[in-house]
Amino acid sequence: MDVLFRSVRELVDLAENEGKLISELMIEQEMLISGRSRDEIFAQMDRNLTVMEEAVERGLRGVQSVTGLTGGDAVLLQNYIAQGKSLAGDLLLDAVSKAVATNEVNAAMGTICATPTAGSAGVVPGTLFAVKNKLNPTREQMIRYLFTSGAFGFIVANNASISGAEGGCQAEVGSASAMAAAAIVEMAGGSPQQSSEAFAITLKNMLGLVCDPVAGLVEVPCVKRNAMGASNSLVAADMALAGVTSRIPCDEVIGAMYRIGQAMSPNLKETARGGLAATPTGKAITHAIFEGGNLKDILKSRTVSH
Amino acid sequence: MKFTSVFDIIGPVMIGPSSSHTAGAARIGRVARDLFGRQPKWVKIYLYGSFAETYRGHGTDVAIVGGLLDYDTDDERIKTAFEEAQKAGLQFEFIPETANKEHPNTARLLMGDDAGEMSVEGISIGGGKIEISEVNGFKLRLTGGMPAILVVHDDRAGCIANVANCLAMHDVNIGHMEVSRIERGLTALMVIEVDQNIDDRIIEQISYIPHITKVSKINN
Numbered sequence: 270m271d272v273l274f275r276s277v278r279e280l281v282d283l284a285e286n287e288g289k290l291i292s293e294l295m296i297e298q299e300m301l302i303s304g305r306s307r308d309e310i311f312a313q314m315d316r317n318l319t320v321m322e323e324a325v326e327r328g329l330r331g332v333q334s335v336t337g338l339t340g341g342d343a344v345l346l347q348n349y350i351a352q353g354k355s356l357a358g359d360l361l362l363d364a365v366s367k368a369v370a371t372n373e374v375n376a377a378m379g380t381i382c383a384t385p386t387a388g389s390a391g392v393v394p395g396t397l398f399a400v401k402n403k404l405n406p407t408r409e410q411m412i413r414y415l416f417t418s419g420a421f422g423f424i425v426a427n428n429a430s431i432s433g434a435e436g437g438c439q440a441e442v443g444s445a446s447a448m449a450a451a452a453i454v455e456m457a458g459g460s461p462q463q464s465s466e467a468f469a470i471t472l473k474n475m476l477g478l479v480c481d482p483v484a485g486l487v488e489v490p491c492v493k494r495n496a497m498g499a500s501n502s503l504v505a506a507d508m509a510l511a512g513v514t515s516r517i518p519c520d521e522v523i524g525a526m527y528r529i530g531q532a533m534s535p536n537l538k539e540t541a542r543g544g545l546a547a548t549p550t551g552k553a554i555t556h557a558i559f560e561g562g563n564l565k566d567i568l569k570s571r572t573v574s575h
Numbered sequence: 576m577k578f579t580s581v582f583d584i585i586g587p588v589m590i591g592p593s594s595s596h597t598a599g600a601a602r603i604g605r606v607a608r609d610l611f612g613r614q615p616k617w618v619k620i621y622l623y624g625s626f627a628e629t630y631r632g633h634g635t636d637v638a639i640v641g642g643l644l645d646y647d648t649d650d651e652r653i654k655t656a657f658e659e660a661q662k663a664g665l666q667f668e669f670i671p672e673t674a675n676k677e678h679p680n681t682a683r684l685l686m687g688d689d690a691g692e693m694s695v696e697g698i699s700i701g702g703g704k705i706e707i708s709e710v711n712g713f714k715l716r717l718t719g720g721m722p723a724i725l726v727v728h729d730d731r732a733g734c735i736a737n738v739a740n741c742l743a744m745h746d747v748n749i750g751h752m753e754v755s756r757i758e759r760g761l762t763a764l765m766v767i768e769v770d771q772n773i774d775d776r777i778i779e780q781i782s783y784i785p786h787i788t789k790v791s792k793i794n795n
Binding site: 272275295298299302303310313314316317320374375376377378379380381382383384385386387388390393415416418419420422423426427430431432433434435440448482484485486487488535538539540541542558559 | 576577578579580581582583584585586587588589590591592593594595597598624625628629630631632633634649651653654679680700701702703
């Protein structure tokens with residue numbers, strides 16, 4: 270199949286040689302592969318963006334999952350930001366809360382847009398709607414943010430994995446966070462090379478992340494991993510925009526992620542047999558949900574909420 | 576390349592909580608229904624790997640049943656698919672297996688009604704994207720991302736040419752084609768990916784060609 274780029278190196282070289290944005294190359298490639306017009310492709314991404322907006326709004330109004338394990342944290346974070354006491358900074362915490370909002374809606378079986386997966390659906394919209402307040406992008410630029418994320422995600426999906434069952438959580442929230450970092454850089458006016466540096470820095474710092482969902486649900490620890498993924502994206506984007514580079518080239522980081530995923534025990538790849546799922550509390554939660562134990566008592570016994 | 580479109584990455588729009596285990600599962604169910612050609616009356620759903628371990632928590636069960644009821648990945652009715660199945664007269668049973676399949680997210684659907692039975696095996700490869708890996712014992716690789724026709728036929732000279740001619744007559748362009756057989760001279764399967772959705776009339780015509788025993792299609 271004819272494609273414009275298969276690696277980050279090819280993508281960045283092409284963008285720089287032709288003086289094009291990464292988002293533009295992703296749009297051109299989609300036109301090439303699908304045979305559809307630019308307008309059709311833009312319209313579909315516009316609809317995805319609307320789904321993301323609605324999910325964030327719904328999450329910020331407050332949702333609860335069917336199990337009661339997750340929900341409501343996005344609201345807590347927004348209230349905390351409103352008190353003006355945040356230490357990490359309002360924009361960063363806003364991104365975190367909006368990532369959480371999306372994943373809380375996902376856990377509640379609400380409608381979301383997978384970016385690249387449902388378990389990692391919070392990071393790309395969370396960071397987008399937070400930087401939106403700072404950078405005041407046009408609707409087109411917001412749609413381009415998704416194409417830029419998609420270009421990097423396309424490379425990861427084809428050269429490594431975006432599935433927790435195949436590569437652990439590094440492949441899901443790790444990929445999502447790195448994709449978002451690259452897109453933030455483009456929206457902030459950084460170069461294609463700086464996007465790739467931000468991508469590499471983010472993914473490097475999420476390598477080895479296991480997929481260990483308690484009770485096999487996409488709730489604990491998935492929601493909070495999206496929160497931390499979003500903060501990773503913003504910090505890495507700032508680092509790249511400041512001129513910091515990754516000593517290990519982006520494509521090699523992706524290769525390392527793939528091989529780490531291959532080496533990981535199946536117990537740590539979405540089977541709910543290891544990691545947090547296998548802790549005493551993780552097992553107690555599983556028992557409570559599927560064999561009729563008392564989940565409320567387990568959650569109440571935690572001094573810190575889930 | 577497994578992932579070809581940006582919308583495989585930014586998308587699908589779906590009901591949570593898991594793209595592999597919910598959206599992918601719904602698509603496997605829906606493609607299986609497409610291949611069967613109608614809603615089956617009963618289905619046995621064998622789950623392997625991560626699907627077998629976590630299907631209840633991920634809503635894989637309701638999603639597969641939703642797909643069998645022809646729901647898309649973002650159909651709100653996925654949440655109540657069990658009740659909807661009962662109304663629609665679809666009986667289902669889940670059977671978690673311990674055997675290891677090549678891919679950790681694999682489901683095999685054995686379905687049927689008074690008119691016939693069919694077995695379809697699908698894998699969910701991430702981000703909601705799926706591949707169909709086996710139909711009625713035939714190994715194949717079908718993404719479900721392109722319209723396709725599956726033709727079960729006697730393994731005789733001329734069968735492939737006759738089907739290709741029929742498609743050519745209707746101006747249908749073949750994008751990719753595979754033929755596999757379990758044993759020489761017995762039954763074979765053609766998997767034909769085409770550029771546009773296929774009209775039922777063409778499927779009917781193909782089914783009249785000598786030595787063709789079954790024709791199924793997947794629209795996109």
